[in-house]
Amino acid sequence: MRALFAGFTTRGKSFLAAGAAAGAFGLGLGERALLSIGIVLVVLPLLAVLATSRARYRIRCTRRVSPARVSAGRSATVTLRLDNVSRLPTGLLLAEDSLPYSLGTRPRFVLERIEQGGWRELTYPILSGARGKFTVGPLQVRVADTFGLVELTRSFATHSTLVVTPPVIPLPAGPLAGNWRGEGGGRTRIAAAAGEDDIIPRPYRDGDELRRVHWRSTARHGELMVRREEQRWRNRAVLLLDTRTRAHSGPGAGSSFEFAASAVASIGVHLARAGMDGQLITDQGPVSAPGSFEDTLLDSLAVIKQSRGRNLAHGLDQVAGGTGGLFLVVAGRLSAEEPRPLAAARRDARPAMALLLAVSSWTPPAPDRRPVDLAEVDTAAGTLRAAGWRVATVTADSSLPVIWNQLRQAAELPGYVDDPASPERGRAGAGR
Numbered sequence: 001m002r003a004l005f006a007g008f009t010t011r012g013k014s015f016l017a018a019g020a021a022a023g024a025f026g027l028g029l030g031e032r033a034l035l036s037i038g039i040v041l042v043v044l045p046l047l048a049v050l051a052t053s054r055a056r057y058r059i060r061c062t063r064r065v066s067p068a069r070v071s072a073g074r075s076a077t078v079t080l081r082l083d084n085v086s087r088l089p090t091g092l093l094l095a096e097d098s099l100p101y102s103l104g105t106r107p108r109f110v111l112e113r114i115e116q117g118g119w120r121e122l123t124y125p126i127l128s129g130a131r132g133k134f135t136v137g138p139l140q141v142r143v144a145d146t147f148g149l150v151e152l153t154r155s156f157a158t159h160s161t162l163v164v165t166p167p168v169i170p171l172p173a174g175p176l177a178g179n180w181r182g183e184g185g186g187r188t189r190i191a192a193a194a195g196e197d198d199i200i201p202r203p204y205r206d207g208d209e210l211r212r213v214h215w216r217s218t219a220r221h222g223e224l225m226v227r228r229e230e231q232r233w234r235n236r237a238v239l240l241l242d243t244r245t246r247a248h249s250g251p252g253a254g255s256s257f258e259f260a261a262s263a264v265a266s267i268g269v270h271l272a273r274a275g276m277d278g279q280l281i282t283d284q285g286p287v288s289a290p291g292s293f294e295d296t297l298l299d300s301l302a303v304i305k306q307s308r309g310r311n312l313a314h315g316l317d318q319v320a321g322g323t324g325g326l327f328l329v330v331a332g333r334l335s336a337e338e339p340r341p342l343a344a345a346r347r348d349a350r351p352a353m354a355l356l357l358a359v360s361s362w363t364p365p366a367p368d369r370r371p372v373d374l375a376e377v378d379t380a381a382g383t384l385r386a387a388g389w390r391v392a393t394v395t396a397d398s399s400l401p402v403i404w405n406q407l408r409q410a411a412e413l414p415g416y417v418d419d420p421a422s423p424e425r426g427r428a429g430a431g432r
Contacts, residue, residue: 007049007150007151007152007153008045008049008149008150008151009144009148009149009150009151011147011148011149012045012048012148012149012150015041015042015044015045015149016041016042016045018038018041019037019038019039019040019041019042019043019044019045020038020042021038022034022035022037022038022041023035023038023039023042024038025038026038044147044149045149045150048145048147048149048150049150049152051091051145058084058085058086058088058090059082059083059084059085059086059090059093059114059141059143059154060082060083060085061080061081061082061083061139061141061156061158062080062081062083062158063078063079063080063081063136063137063139063158063159063160064078064079064160065077065078065079065126065136065160065161065162066079068160068161068162068163069162069163069164069165069298069299069302070128070162070163070164070165071164071165071166071167071168071265072128072129072130072131072164072165072166072167072253073127073128073129073167074127075125075126075127076125076126076127076162077123077124077125077126078097078107078123078124078125078126078136078160079121079122079123080095080097080121080122080123080139081119081120081121081122082095082111082114082119082120082121082122082141083114083118083119084114084115084116084117084118084119085117086116087116088116089113089114089115089116089118090111090113090114090143091113091143091144091145091146092110092111092112092113092143092144092145092146093109093110093111093112093113093114093141093142093143093144094108094109094110094111094141094142094144094151095108095109095110095111095122095139095140095141095142096108096109096139096140096141096142097124097136097137097138097139097140098136098137098138098139098140098159099126099134099136100134100135100136102128102129102130102132102134103126103127103128103134103136103162104126104127107124109122126162128162128164129253130164130252130253131164131165131166131258131261131301131302131303132164132302132303133161133162133163133164133299133302133303134161134162134163134164135159135160135161135162136159136160136161136162137156137158137159137160138155138156138157138158138159139155139156139158140153140154140155140156141153141154141156142154163298163299163302164302165265165298165299165301165302166258166261166262166264166265166301166302167262167265167266168262168265168266168269168298169262169266169400169401170266170270170401171266171267171270171400171401171404171405172401172404172405172408201214201217201225201226201227202225202226203221203223203224203225203226204223204224204225204226205226208226212226212227213225213226213227214226214227235276235277235325235326236276236277236278236279236325236326237268237271237276237277237278237279237325237326237327237328238278238279238281238319238325238326238327238328239264239267239268239278239279239280239281239297239328239329239330240281240282240283240312240315240316240319240327240328240329240330240331241260241261241264241280241281241282241283241301241304241330242260242282242283242312242329242330242331242332243257243282243283243284243304243305243306243307243309244283244306244307244308244309244310244311244312244332245306245307245308246310246333247331247332247333247334247359248260248306248332248333248357248359248362249333249359249360249362249363250359250362250363250396254362255362256332256357256359256362256396257306257332259357259362259394259396260330260332260355260357261301261304262400263330263355263394263400264280264297264301264330265297265298265301266400266404267328267404268280268293268294268297268298269294269297269298270404271326272292272293272294272297273294276293276325276326277293278293278297278325278326279293280296280297280300280301281315281318281319282304282307282315283307283309283311283312283314283315284307284309284314284315285314285315285318286318287300287304311335311338312331312338312341312342313341316341316342316345319345325350325351326350326351326352326353327345327346327350327351327352327353328352328353328354328355329342329352329353329354329355330354330355330357331354331355331356331357332357332359333357333359333373333376334356334376334377334380336376336379338380339379339380339383339384340383342354342380342384343383343384343386343387343389344387346387346388346389351390352384352387352388352389352390353389353390353391353392353407354381354384354389354390354391354392355391355392355394355403356377356380356381356384356391356392356393356394357377357394357395358373358374358377358393358394358395359373360373360374361395361396361397362396374393377393378393381393390407392406392407
């Protein structure tokens with residue numbers, strides 16, 4: 001009852017006050033007409049409460065967000081459906097959906113009425129300039145009577161989740177180098193380092209064709225063994241993101257850290273859609289979640305935060321203990337001692353690439369000033385190139401598609417993986 005009376009509008013409260021006063025004076029003065037008016041003024045708001053509360057609990061709400069995951073700066077559409085499952089038509093409905101502040105103002109809708117068994121569909125766009133995982137909803141509906149005496153609020157339990165990822169920038173299309181995917185002449189020599197660990201013939205499994213049985217291994221092991229050279233092979237990519245607060249600079253969405261997250265998201269999506277599997281690792285260790293490589297990568301980068309780490313050692317330990325494949329690093333500011341352990345993390349002649357950020361270029365307001373840490377970046381790049389890495393130095397005005405195209409073309413040069421001593425290594429470095 002307390003909640004019901006709290007729903008009276010100013011007009012409804014005025015009717016109650018006037019009715020009570022008229023009734024009191026009518027009784028005191030013995031005026032039956034004045035008493036009747038007072039009773040009407042009191043009863044009308046009470047009847048409005050009963051009618052409105054009846055319609056209030058007979059509305060069903062369903063919702064969806066499409067798409068449920070978007071890049072920062074792109075919009076999604078929220079669709080709400082209100083069904084009247086009562087036997088009576090509703091009164092005036094005022095609908096307001098709940099949104100986090102970063103997604104904009106709360107959308108409001110006015111519905112005249114919903115007939116018995118009827119429904120109404122409401123849609124509105126949402127746009128976020130910052131990544132994150134946001135809860136959209138629940139919907140609040142204020143049910144008002146025809147006379148505007150009562151306004152009751154109902155909050156539905158249903159809500160939706162919107163995942164806003166870092167901006168995913170399309171990268172230049174084109175086939176990856178054969179030594180990335182386990183194809184071509186270098187496949188046999190690098191399979192153990194860059195592919196799945198399936199070096200010896202494996203046991204027979206239901207569904208394998210008998211023509212693939214390796215009879216010599218079968219005789220040796222005493223069970224059916226299948227030839228390795230006819231097994232399906234798939235490459236992997238390991239992406240290392242430097243999340244250390246001390247390694248980045250710049251404000252908000254325009255910081256070097258946000259650029260690094262966008263670079264990892266763009267490259268990871270590009271590789272996943274090219275058929276590669278992979279894993280995301282930070283300086284704090286591996287990032288794992290259920291789902292495919294692309295889903296895990298984007299969902300993790302949507303909520304990733306900067307860390308208090310001092311160096312990349314923990315993340316590099318995880319890389320060293322894993323399987324081979326493409327190794328790609330997006331690193332912020334590196335101290336004089338850090339390039340050497342990073343260079344040593346490339347093992348077994350695996351393809352290795354690094355995007356080294358000149359983080360001072362993200363610090364305003366000096367866009368025309370030479371980054372003070374560019375010499376340090378050049379020194380780190382030289383150390384990595386000497387260890388067989390492909391390196392690009394990145395500033396705030398760099399274009400990620402251009403940088404990626406340089407790295408990709410360099411990786412396709414002969415001798416990159418199969419011949420670590422090839423002189424082509426020195427001429428294939430990605431320019432700044």
